[in-house]
Amino acid sequence: MSAISFTIEKRAPRSGARAGILTTPHGVIKTPAFVPVGTKADVKGIFPEQLVSIGAEVVLANTYHLYLQPGEKIVQDAGGLGKFMNWSGPTMTDSGGFQVFSLGAAFGKGISKFKDFVSPESDEGLTKSKHGLAVFDEDLATSHGKLAIIDDEGVSFTSHINGSLHRFTPERSVEIQHALGADMFFAFDECTSPTEPYEYQREAMERTHRWAERSLKAHRQNSSAQKKQALFGIVQGGRFEDLRKESACEIASLGFDGIGIGGSFSKEDMRGALRAAVGELPEELPRHFLGIGEPGDILEGIANGMDLFDCVAATRIGRHGSIYTRQGIVHLKNEKYRNDFSPLSECMGFVNLSSDEGFTKPFTLAYVSHLIRSGEMLGPIICSIHNIGFILQLVAGARQAILDGKFDEYRADFVREYY
């Protein structure tokens, strides 16, 4: 018995795209859906009411961050993630598996989730340890510029906040996520660096599979949590299609409530890895494309049958002064926007961002550019809301297009103008 239910309303004729309804204990999510990221129990710079007003239906927080600060007990005592952050709709939490990557192999290397990975440096093999470093060697890790090292049992890491030592296992991640109490949560996985070779990708994938089983077992041992929370397993396998297929089969066979597709790709590898995985997934489970993405990548995901997406880019680039528009990303700090008095909303093709909760009138590019340049906090806030709104609208439009049987045209039209 799952805490959620998922029904598919309509499938697109010439692609894998599908529109569905995902019902959770805290409400309904119309899929495909974009899930704004609220890592530390807030979508940076945006009030819950504003999220609602621009169409958000669900938010995603992070286990690693909330465990470190303020601690899962506080969130639990507050009544769970949603109550803690004043969000009454559906919630999700990520497992902390991504931090294994971002604080581990990627730490200090300028590698992000989605870069062109030019020259994979030979890596002293810390994260490749086959012998299981049960005890975290801080000096060793630090000397390699990492805050996290992996063994078969779990991951030891130092807090990026104060350097204190911690350890996650699949069981611990589930326990923390039970305390956080989101409607949907993810199994603890190992998100590998795309620079890792095949052998290591296989090793990590198999470890992720073992962790998936342990996560599921831990979840099933808590029947009250099981009634309220759904657990998603995560497909890994790097850029290798055979691994992706194998991983998808394995994860799909275990009995999760939903499936996440994880990983870190180079731009060219995403589609192949995605297709290989999706082809092996059962139709009836909701599929979440972890960490994706940019407009084009989201549409690619939808076309390949993905239902849920989350991404920090909208708020991050917004905070950094860039906005999505129908014609592509605009860097508001650029000189040419200093005296561009065209309205923000019209520029991005929004029909309506004006509501009692949202903006009352469109701001001009010149104004927001000024706010960004002068360091006023309203600038990043406006851009973040704008960008989340843009993505939500893009996905809502895609959903409607699927229902209307016009997804291919919708996607083609968008891509033509945007890229």
Add this chain to the structure above:
RNA sequence: GCGUCGGUGGCGGAGUGGUCAAUCGCACGACACUGUAAAUGUCGCGCCUACGGGCUACGUUGGUUCGAAUCCAACCCGGCGCA
């Protein structure tokens, strides 16, 4: 007027005989950002360039020296103190 300290790139401010077109910060210009170590980071920022380098620059003028932003002299300008 006397004394004293000081005048460096858009600004602030290092440097105090060669390795200085000149550290650094700001401003400015551009780029990056995909399960958030991120309201962050990277690059550029005298002029020209066939990218090897060339040219003009550290208040002004002159001098010392193989060589000066750096030493000397005069002058101009500013702060402070005394008249």
